[in-house]
Amino acid sequence: MSFTDASLVALRVFREVAERGTLTAAAAALGYTQSAVSRQIAALERAAGTPLLERRHDGVRLTPAGRVVLRRAATVVDQVDATARELAGLPDEPATVRLGWFTSAGASLVPQALAALHRTHPAITVTTREGSTPALVRALRAGTVDLALLASAPPFRPPDTETPALRLQTLTERSLRIAVPATHPLARAEYIDVADLHGQRWIAGSGEDRVMGVWPGLDERPDIAHTARDWLAKLRLVAAGCGITTVPTALAPARFEGVRVLPVRGGPAERRRILLARLPQPMSEPAARLADALRAAAIDTEDSL
Template sequence: MLDVRRLQVLRAVVSSGTVTAAAAHLGYTPSAVSQQVAALEKQAGTALLERVGRGVRPTAAGLLLTEHAVLIGTAVARAESALADLRAGRTGRLSVRYFATAGSTLVAPAVARLRAEHPGVRVDLALVDSEERIREAVRGRADLAVVVGAPEPLGDGIRLVRLLDDPYAAVLPTAHPLAGKPTLNLNDLAGEQWVGSEPPGPCLEPVLAGCAAAGFSPDFVVESEDYATAQGFVAAGLGVGLMPRLGLRNPHPGVVLRPVRGPEPVRVISAVVRETSLEQTALRGLLDALRDAATAAGPGDEPGPEGS
C-alpha cells in the first residue's frame, strides 16, 4: 500500500523541481526527502524521478502518482474542513428519541432553539417506546434519548443527564367530594375506582409505588394510555386518576387537579447520551436547550382550588 505522506513528499518535489527546494518547503532536510522518495519508489516498484541537470523531473509513474497525490490532498483538505464544520456545529445530523409528553414541552422548544443556533444541523426525531429509546441510545443508533426512570448503570461511555422531576397530581371529577380539598393525602384515594393512564413501565411504577407506600393498591376499572382520553373518563365520573404534570398541561374542563402528599409520586425525566456524541457542539447545544426547556416546564405553582 502506498504511503499517503510519501505521496505528498513526491508531489512537493515534482512541483518544486528539486529535492532541496521541496525540503525547504516541507521543513525537512534534503536527505529526509530523498529517503521518503526512495521508500515510495520501493513501494511502487518503479522509478518515480529522474535527474535533469541540477533538478529532477517525474517519470511516467511519478507523474501518475503526483496527479493522484493532488487528488488525495484535496480530499484530505475537504475532509478536514467537513470535520471542523461538524465539530463546530455548522453541519451534521442528530437523531433524537422521545416520548409523547416530553415532545411538546421539552423536545419541541429545544429543537427550535437548536435550529436557530445551528441552522445547518438536521435533527431526526422519532417517537418510540421506553425500552427501545434506551436501546437505541446505548447502541449508538440515536444520539440522544429522552427517557423516564432509566436504570443505572447503562454501561461504559453512557451518560444519564437528569432533566426534570415530574410530580403526579390527582385528577378528580369536578363534583367529586374531595374536589374541595386544596391538597390530598394519597390514601384519600384508597377506596376509589381508578382510571389508568399509564401502560406498564416506568411511568406507572411511581403510581404503584406511591399507593403501596400509602397502604393500598389502586383499583383500575378503566384503562387508557392517553392523558386526554383518561381525563375524559375521569370527567365522566368513571373514576379518579394520578397523572404527571407534563401530561396535564391542557386539563379537561370537567376535572380538577390536586397535589397529593404522603407520598407524592414523581417520575424522573432524563436524557441518555453517549460520551462520544458529546464531542459534537450541536449535541451539547441540544442538551443545554433541553435543560432550559425542563426548567421552564417545571412543576411551577401547584393546582389551586379551581384546578387551574
Template sequence: MLDPRKLRLLRELAHRGTIAAVAEALTFTPSAVSQQLSALEREAGVPLLERTGRTVALTPAAHLLVEHAQAVLEQLERAEAALRALTEGPRGPLRIGAFPTAARTLLPPALAGLPPGLEPMVTEIDPADVSAALRAGELDVALIHEYDFVPPITDRSVETHALFSEAVFLTQRTSLEEARDDPWILAKPGTLCHTMTIRACQAAGFEPRARHHLDDFDTVLAFAAAGQGVALVPELAARPPHPGVRLTPLPISRRTLIAFRRGYGGHPAVSAFHQVMAGMTVFQSS
C-alpha cells in the same frame, strides 16, 4: 478480525431473542441475518449459536462476545462523533424521540432554539421502546422518563443524563389511602405510568380498581373532572391546571432524562440538542 457490523447483529440478537426480530428491526431479511451470524462464527472460530429447529440461543462464548461488542461499538460511536465535531457543525437531520408530555410541553420551545442547520424529526415513543430504537439507528437522541417504584428501563448501550425532576399528583383526593375504594384511571398495561400507579397503590396497601385505561393525560384529567375516577398525574402534564380537578402532591417523583447511544453524546447535533434542553428554565431543579 471480527466485523463490527456482524457484532452489532449479535448484540441485537441478545436483546431481541429471535433472528426474525433482528431482521425486522435492522431492515434485513432473516436469511441475511443468519448468513452474517454464521460468518461471524467462522471469524470467531467458536460456536456462537445453538440452533434447535427454528429457534436459536446464544452460547456462553456468544454472551462473552456481546460484552466486548458493546465496548467496540461504543468506541466506534465515539470516533464518529469526534470526526463530525472536527469537520462540521450541528447540521442535517436529528431524529428525536419523546414521550407525549415532553413532545407537547418541552419540544416546541426547544426546537425553536436549535441551530438553523439542524432538521429535527420528532417521533412520539414510550420510554420502554427507546433503547431498541436508539440501537437500531431509528433515533439519534430521546427524552425519556423514570418513576419512583419502577426500575430504569434503558440498557447498557444507552447513556442517559438527568434533566429535571417533578412531583406526581393524585387527582381529587388528598392521599392514596383515601382513594383506596375509588375507581381508577390507569395508563395502558405495559407502560411505565401504569406500572408506577400499580406499585404506588400496592405500597399503600391496596390494588387499584381500574375503570379506564388512558394514555393521554389531558384526557385523564378530563375524565377525573367528570367524576370518572382518580389518577396519578405528573406535574408537567397538569400544566396548566385543569378546571374541576383538585391535585394533591405525593412523595413520588418522575425524572426526565436525555438518552443517546453510548459514545454518541459528542456528536454536534446531539450535543446541540442536549445544550438547548439543559438550558430551558423548566429544567432548573428545586
C-alpha cells in the same frame, strides 16, 4: 472465514436486531423474514468466531463481543451511507440531531425545546421518535439516536447494565401528581391528601404498563375502571368523569380542559426524574445545542408548576 468478510447487509441486520431487542421485531422493521435475519446473524457470528447475541426468552442481549461489533457496525453503516450520498452527487445532510423521548415528554417538554431551538438555531434539524425506556436505550447503543429523554422512578437505577455506562443528566425531579375531573370533589382544593385516594376509581395503563396511572403508595387493591396506553385518552376519560389517574412529571405542565392536576400530600414522597441520556463520547455542536434547549425547557416547565 474472517470478520473482514462480513457483509454490509449482515451489519445492518445486526444493528437492527440490537436496537429492536428481538429477531422478530428486527425482521418486521427490515421487511425480512425471521429466518433471513437469523441467517445473517449466524453468518456474522461465524465471521466473528464468537457469539454476538445471547438468546433469552424475552429477546436478545449483546455479548461483550457483540457490543464491540455494534459500536463499529454503527460507524461503518453511517460512513457507507454518507459515501453513497456523496457518490450520488447529493448534498451533505444538514446538521441533524436524532432525539428519542418517552411518551409523556411529547406533551410539553419536547415541543417547547424544539420551538426554542428553531428560533435560536434554525439551521439545526431535529428528528424525533417516541419509545419506551428499554427501546430508547437500545437505540442509543445502536447509534440510531443521539440523545434520549428517559423517565426514571425510585430507586433510580441506571437504565441498563451495559458498558460503557450511559451519561445521564437529571433535568427535573418532581413529585408525581394526580389528574382529577374539574367537577370532582377532590378538585376543590389545591392539593389532595393521600388518605382521600382510598376508594377512588382509577384509569390505568394497559398491557405491561397496567400499574401506571394508579398511585404507587396505595395500601388497598385499586378499583381500576378503565385501562388505556395513550395519555390523551386517559386524560379525556378523566375529563369525562370516568376516574382519576396519576400524571408523570413531563405531563404535569400541560393544560387539559375539564381536568385539574394536583399535588398529593401525606405518605411517602413519590418522586420521578426526567433524564437526558447519551453515549459517553463528545457531543456534536448541534446535539449540545439541543441538550441546552431541553435543559432550559425543563427548567421553564418546572417554574410553571
